[in-house]
Amino acid sequence: MNNDEQPLPLFMNSSGERISEETPGNTISIIRKxxxxxxxxxxxxxFHDLRATFATYIAxxxxxxxESESSIRxxxxxxxxxxxxxxxxxxxDFAKSVGVDAYGAMSEWVQDIYGDVDKLLMSESTNARA
Structure with a gap:
């Protein structure tokens, strides 16, 4: 299932399949209405803002x-x-340039959403070693 040509999706639909490219935009438009x-x-x-925040926070x-840069990569x-x-x-590069409170007014929100990243990544690295 996880290979170089088709990596595991970050977001899946209710059927467990990769979401379509239109799904995030459609969902956000419903919320805005x-x-x-x-x-x-x-x-x-x-949606891309949220995705970019996720990538920056993980980095x-x-x-x-x-972690080594090659591992992060x-x-x-x-x-x-x-x-x-x-x-x-x-x-x-951006993650290297920002301080501890890099998210400013969004810090509490980012921590609330991504606070369990430590647990997620630790379980991921444990599974990779097994």
Whole structure:
């Protein structure tokens, strides 16, 4: 199931299949319509913003754990399904340049969403060694 030509998807649908490229945009448009209908502030972030935050947070975490750049590269390229290291390197370079409180006002939100990354990556590395 997991191979270089078709890495495991980061996001899956309810059938356990890779989501289509249109799914995130469609989902966000439904949420925006509901927010407008309820008179709420409308979400301006995109699915790609969330995906980029995820990649940056993972890169930053791995750097803080003193993982080698080649290991970080492999993990990110697999998780993000990047075809080119050039794209992945942007996340690594950015993660190297940011401080502990790099997410500013979003820090609490990022920690809430990605707070269990440590457990996830530890279980992933344990499974890889087995």
């Amino acid at each position: 509901e927010q407008k209908k309820r008179g709420l502030e409308v979400l301006t972030r995109t 930053k975490y791995l750097i803080e754990k003193n 492999q993990i990110l390229m697999t998780l993000m399904s990047h075809e080119s290291f050039k794209t992945t390197k942007r996340y690594i």
